[in-house]
Amino acid sequence: MDAPLLDIAEVARRSGLAPSALRYYEKRGLITADGRNGLRRTYRPGVLERLTMITCARSAGLSIAEIHRFVVARPSDADLRARMTARADDLDEQIGRLTRLRDSLRHASVCAHEPIVDCPDFRRAVGNVPREHGTADADTPPAPAPPA
Known part of the structure; x- marks a missing residue:
């Protein structure tokens, strides 16, 4: 059975990021919403791991563009x-x-x-x-x- 989806407020609470940051990361292709619950975005629980990686990369000085290139990279790149x-x-x-x-x-x-x-x-x-x-x-x- 699939884990229940998390709404944007829960992802924000668990990740420590503002909902606006989540929407921005989604707009930049770093994360993907799985759907909506009314007007609220919902995410699979795995998004929290992705956000941890993004936060770590940001704190190390990587730009959003660099992180995006990394998350879409293939071994042949x-x-x-x-x-x-x-x-x-x-x-x-x-x-x-x-x-x-x-x-x-x-x-x-x-x-x-x-x-x-x-x-x-x-x-x-x-x-x-x-x-x-x-x-x-x-x-x-x-x-x-x-x-x-």
Whole structure:
């Protein structure tokens, strides 16, 4: 037996998106309404998974057009695959920058160096200063300085 359809208000509630966003995504071909209950659009429950993917892609900086190209892609679309690989590489770089920022903030929260921004360990965590030859791997965050 098929799962019951969800009306637009329920999809909005469960997804955390406004009904206007759902209508916009439908207009752009990212999701499809299954029908109507009176004047209200209805959707299959699987739309929630699609909306989770769309929300994740949007938060990673993908445009609506990029997401649309992805959701209609076929395995034979070599150009799209190349663009997805390039985008994944960009995200890896962004993750690296964010990881360095996180590590530097964690170090700064316990660092006794004055000023903190001049601390060699802080600067290494941010990525401003390369590690010296023979020291720990550049992906390893520095040990926090003991509290003052």
